[in-house]
Amino acid sequence: MTILITGASGRTSGYVIKTLLATPSPPPLRLFVRSDSAAQTLLAAHAGLGPTNFARGDLLEASTLPPAVAGVDVVFHNAPAFHPNETAMGIALIDAAKAARVKHFVYCSVLHPVLTKLLNHKAKRDVEEYLIESGLNYTILEPASFMQNINLTAAFDSGVVSNGYSPKKLQGFLDLNDLAEVAAKVILDPAPHNRARYELVGENITVEDVARTLSMHLGREIKAERPPREVIISKAMAHVKFSGEYGADALDRMLYYSQGDAHAVVRGIPGSSNVLRWLLGREPTSWEELIRREVNV
Numbered sequence: 001m002t003i004l005i006t007g008a009s010g011r012t013s014g015y016v017i018k019t020l021l022a023t024p025s026p027p028p029l030r031l032f033v034r035s036d037s038a039a040q041t042l043l044a045a046h047a048g049l050g051p052t053n054f055a056r057g058d059l060l061e062a063s064t065l066p067p068a069v070a071g072v073d074v075v076f077h078n079a080p081a082f083h084p085n086e087t088a089m090g091i092a093l094i095d096a097a098k099a100a101r102v103k104h105f106v107y108c109s110v111l112h113p114v115l116t117k118l119l120n121h122k123a124k125r126d127v128e129e130y131l132i133e134s135g136l137n138y139t140i141l142e143p144a145s146f147m148q149n150i151n152l153t154a155a156f157d158s159g160v161v162s163n164g165y166s167p168k169k170l171q172g173f174l175d176l177n178d179l180a181e182v183a184a185k186v187i188l189d190p191a192p193h194n195r196a197r198y199e200l201v202g203e204n205i206t207v208e209d210v211a212r213t214l215s216m217h218l219g220r221e222i223k224a225e226r227p228p229r230e231v232i233i234s235k236a237m238a239h240v241k242f243s244g245e246y247g248a249d250a251l252d253r254m255l256y257y258s259q260g261d262a263h264a265v266v267r268g269i270p271g272s273s274n275v276l277r278w279l280l281g282r283e284p285t286s287w288e289e290l291i292r293r294e295v296n297v
Contacts, residue, residue, distance in 0.1 A: 002028045002071055003187055004102075006059065006093065007078035009038040011148070012108065014045070015180035016076060020187065021048040027188065030055050032068050059089035065096035072100065074187050078108040079127075082120055082236075084246035090127030094134050104137045104190035106183065111144045111172055111199055111271050118257055119250035128197070139186045140197040143179050144172030144271055147202070147287065150210065152294050156218065160225050161211040164232050165258045167224040168208055169268035172201040174276070175285035182279045201271035202284035210287050217291055229255040 003020070007013040008031035020026055026048055032055050033039050039054045057064025059079070069075065075097050079086045090107070097105050113125035131138050145165075155161045165171050179200060186193045211224040232255060233248050257267055276284045 001073045001188075002030060003074045003076060004030045004032060004055070004069060004072045005076045005078075006032045007080065008033050008042060010078065010080070012146075012176065012179070013076070013078045014042075015176045016078075016183045016187075017042070017046060019177075019180040019184045021046055023184065023188070029053050030068065030072060032057060032059075034058055059093060060085055062092050062096075065092060066100065069093075069096045069100040069102055072097075072102050074104045074106060074190060075102055076106045076108070076183060076187055079124075082247035082250045083123075084244075086120070086123040087126045087130075090124075091130050094127075094131055094136065098134055098136055102136065104139070104194070105131060105134075106139045106141065106186055106190070107131055108179075108183070109140050109142045111142050111201065112269060113142065115257075115269070118254050119246075120254065132195075137190065137194045139190060139193040139195075141179070141183060141186070142197060142199045144174040144201040144269065146179070147173045147175050147285075147290050150207075152214070152291065155211075155214060155222055156295060159221065160223050161207060161214065162225050162227055163207050164226065164229075164255050165207050165268065166266045167211075167226055168206055169258065169266055170204050170206055170270045171258075171268040172204050172270045173287065174200050174202040175290055178202055178276065178280060178285050182276070185279065198275050198279065199271050200276045200279075201273045202276060203273065203286050204270040205287055206268075213287050214291055214295070217288075217295065 005013050005017060031042060031053055043049050055068040057068050077093055079089050109124040109128055110121055113121045113128055116122040128140055150161060150163050208224045211222045215222040229252060233251055236251055237248055273284050
C-alpha cells in the first residue's frame with residue numbers, strides 16, 4: 001500500500017506522517033512537496049524517510065499531479081489554509097486520483113463546512129461535494145480548531161492565553177495527535193470507513209476556561225485575551241505561506257464570525273465528541289490532559 005500525503009511540509013500532515021512512521025510496519029509514503037528544501041526539512045525531521053519518499057510538484061500545476069498519484073493506493077489530502085484556489089486544488093487532485101484508479105481518497109476538511117459565511121469552510125464544502133460525486137472511495141475528516149493553535153508556552157511565559165475566538169463562547173477543539181491517530185487508522189484500513197464523514201471534536205470549552213485550567217495547573221493566574229482583528233490579520237499577512245488579500249479577507253470573516261462587533265452576533269463553532277470517541281476507542285484528549293503533557297505540570 002503506497003500512500004500519497006499532500007501538504008506534507010505543513011503542521012497537520014506532519015503529525016500524520018509521524019504517526020504513520022511510528023506504526024509497527026510503516027507503509028510506503030510518497031510526500032508531495034513543492035521544493036527540495038521542503039524535502040530536506042522533512043528528511044531531517046523524520047528518520048524513517050529517504051529521498052525516494054518524495055514527489056515534487058504543485059497542486060496548481062495539473063501536469064505534476066499524474067506522476068504524484070501514479071501507483072498510489074490511498075491519498076491523504078490536506079490543502080493549504082486560506083488559499084484562494086483551495087477548491088481548485090482539491091478538484092484537480094481528485095480528478096488525478098480518479099484517473100490513476102486510486103483506491104481511497106481521505107480528505108482533511110473542517111468542522112461544519114456548511115458554515116459558508118466563512119470562506120475557508122465554503123472552499124472545503126465544495127471539495128467535499130466534488131469528492132462525494134466523483135465515484136471514488138472516500139473518507140472525509142472534519143476536524144475542529146486545533147488545540148495547538150493556542151501557544152501554551154507563550155501563555156506560560158506571558159500569563160495570557162491569546163486567541164482570536166471570543167473568550168466566553170463555547171468552541172470545539174481537537175488535539176492534533178488525536179487527528180493523526182484517526183487519520184492513520186483510516187489510511188491503513190480504509191474499507192470500513194468508506195463514504196464516511198467524521199466530525200472530529202475533542203472538547204467543547206471556552207478560551208476563558210482554557211486559561212482557568214492552565215491557571216489551576218500552574219498555580220498562578222493566566223488570563224484570556226482576544227487581540228483586535230487587525231492585529232491578528234497583520235501578523236498572518238507577515239507569514240510567508242499566507243495568501244495575500246484573499247487570505248486576509250477569509251481570516252477577517254472568521255474573526256468577525258467569532259468576535260463580532262457592537263451590531264453582530266458572536267458565535268463559536270462547537271460540535272459533538274461522540275464520533276471521535278468511537279474512532280479512538282477512548283476518551284478524546286482534553287485540554288487538561290494536553291496541558292499536563294505539553295507544559296509538564
